[in-house]
Amino acid sequence: MRKVDTERWCAAGALILMACWFPFHAAGQATRDEGGRYYADNGEPTYHIAQDGQVDWFTFSGYRRYHAQCHMCHGPDGEGSTFAPPLLAPMKTMDYATFRHIVIHGLRTVGPAQQRVMRAMGEDRNVMCHLPDIYVYLKARADGVLGRLRPNNHQPKSEAAALDDAACLGSQ
Ligand code: HEC
DSSP states (O other): OHHHHHHHHHHHHHHHHHHHHHHHTOTTOOOEEETTEEEOTTSOEEOOBOTTSOBOHHHHHHHHHHHHHTHHHHOGGGOOOSSSOOSHHHHTTOOHHHHHHHHHHOEEEEOSSOEEEEOOOTTOHHHHTTHHHHHHHHHHHHTTOSOSSOOOSBOOOOHHHHHHHHHHHHTO
16 A cells, blocks of 8 residues: 555656656757857757747857858748758757758759759858857757747857857868
8 A cells, every 4th residue: 555655656756857847858958058059968059048038149140140051042940942941840850960961961852853952061161160050040940949030139149159250260
């Protein structure tokens, strides 16, 4: 009898723990902050959106870079166009390594019915210097936590981020 009670309490306790834990660890939500860059438990780069809606600097940077480098094909906000498929559905599950590989090497599907070609951008520093930023922006869009508009409420750019940019872009 006592044992059954204990099991019941444990089951209830586990449910309460899960209920509390899940909302804060929803897909992609950050758990580690390294100098303004956020990472999920599994080490993947991710976004951070504060209670008041303020996004981290890199998610904002990703918004800008996406609209400079990718949106002419993938459409505003990753929703797709006649040139290229939407990115929101695939980005729900795509890890950073796969994403990086596609952008560096490009992707093509050439068949009798259709030709879809994305050029390799591994040599383009305007893309590569900001690739994690574009990734976390698209993740936030794919997870449905960031709207279509420019996220003007964002953290300021840190000195470290400015130095990183200068070092990466300056070595062209
Ligand atoms: C010149 C047009 C063009 C530009 C610019 C472009 N892409 Fe693409 N992209 C495509 C096409 C076309 C495909 C589909 C290729 C295929 O199906 O084989 C694609 C596919 C992808 C995929 C794979 C989607 C999936 O369903 O698995 C990713 C990720 C991606 N692009 C990211 C980006 C990012 C990030 C940028 C900007 C840095 C970018 N693309 C810029 C045309 C473009």
